[in-house]
Amino acid sequence: MLLAIDCGNTNTVFSIYDEGRALCTMRTSTHHARTADAYFTWFSTLLNHHQIKPDITDVIISSTVPRVVFNLRVFSDQYFNCRPMVVGKPDCLLPAAPRVDQGTIVGPDRLVNTSGAFDRHGGNLIVVDFGTATTFDVAGHDGAYVGGVIAPGVNLSLEALHMAAAALPHVDITKPQRVVGTNTVACMQSGVFWGYVGLVKEICARIKAERDQNMKIIATGGLAPLFAQTEDLFDVIEDDLTMHGLTVIHKYNKDKAE
Ligand SMILES: Nc1ncnc2c1ncn2[C@@H]1O[C@H](COP(=O)(O)OP(=O)(O)OP(=O)(O)O)[C@@H](O)[C@H]1O
Numbered sequence: 001m002l003l004a005i006d007c008g009n010t011n012t013v014f015s016i017y018d019e020g021r022a023l024c025t026m027r028t029s030t031h032h033a034r035t036a037d038a039y040f041t042w043f044s045t046l047l048n049h050h051q052i053k054p055d056i057t058d059v060i061i062s063s064t065v066p067r068v069v070f071n072l073r074v075f076s077d078q079y080f081n082c083r084p085m086v087v088g089k090p091d092c093l094l095p096a097a098p099r100v101d102q103g104t105i106v107g108p109d110r111l112v113n114t115s116g117a118f119d120r121h122g123g124n125l126i127v128v129d130f131g132t133a134t135t136f137d138v139a140g141h142d143g144a145y146v147g148g149v150i151a152p153g154v155n156l157s158l159e160a161l162h163m164a165a166a167a168l169p170h171v172d173i174t175k176p177q178r179v180v181g182t183n184t185v186a187c188m189q190s191g192v193f194w195g196y197v198g199l200v201k202e203i204c205a206r207i208k209a210e211r212d213q214n215m216k217i218i219a220t221g222g223l224a225p226l227f228a229q230t231e232d233l234f235d236v237i238e239d240d241l242t243m244h245g246l247t248v249i250h251k252y253n254k255d256k257a258e
């Protein structure tokens with residue numbers, strides 16, 4: 001069984017795969033101070049709840065927070081007797097090498113997203129990931145990460161308004177009924193929701209124009225369905241895209257090693 005771990009700046013997601021089939025997915029908040037033992041306590045409690053008897057033989061990790069990798073390595077080593085693959089480390093190969101400026105360290109989640117999307121859809125794609133940041137990850141004809149766009153995340157934008165302006169409350173995102181808000185919360189939701197609809201449209205249009213080709217747009221992340229309610233912003237939504245990318249990279253490295 002494979003344990004795939006996607007560690008973002010806000011949340012960390014664990015998925016277990018048995019011969020390519022996802023058995024379960026578990027989510028916790030990201031904390032670099034969480035110890036290997038604390039991960040295991042949480043992990044085994046949830047597996048018990050799902051009535052899954054894990055037999056983990058392989059672990060792969062993508063982490064946008066470098067500091068958490070240490071404890072996840074210890075977790076993997078102590079509890080599964082297994083040395084994890086870590087995306088972005090030199091010994092973890094990608095199916096296609098990124099084409100970016102020399103010295104750039106691309107977020108591993110973005111490399112994983114393009115690998116996962118290429119495996120399902122072929123080349124020339126835009127992956128829009130609504131995480132802590134909203135990223136646009138562009139996959140070339142061969143699935144390589146060829147660059148992209150980083151914008152502030154939806155929840156981060158709302159939080160920034162709240163933090164910086166004394167009279168603006170904490171607000172959760174939702175699709176507003178109207179563009180013109182008649183109360184503070186509605187005004188803030190409108191600014192962020194419709195602002196994001198515009199941001200996604202404009203950035204995707206400009207990427208296609210710059211690359212002079214039509215490109216499939218794949219959306220992932222918790223807020224993708226909310227934005228898909230309005231207009232045809234995306235060709236498809238895949239909430240397991242990052243996890244799928246981890247399984248693709250894991251398989252690629254396993255096959256290479258044989
Ligand atoms: N309707 C909604 N309103 C507000 N938040 C939502 C809604 N639906 C999903 N979410 C949030 O989306 C998030 C899940 O998104 P995702 O896992 O892609 O990103 P993240 O965990 O916030 O960021 P990162 O991956 O960078 O850690 C969760 O935090 C969840 O609370």
Ligand SMILES: CC(C)(CO)[C@@H](O)C(=O)NCCC(=O)O
Pocket residue numbers: 008009064105106107108109110131132133135150
């Ligand atoms: C942009 C985020 C925060 C999105 O999770 C992550 O991919 C990251 O930390 N990236 C590093 C910089 C880059 O991708 O170019």
Ligand SMILES: [K+]
Pocket residue numbers: 008109129131221242
């Ligand atoms: K994510």
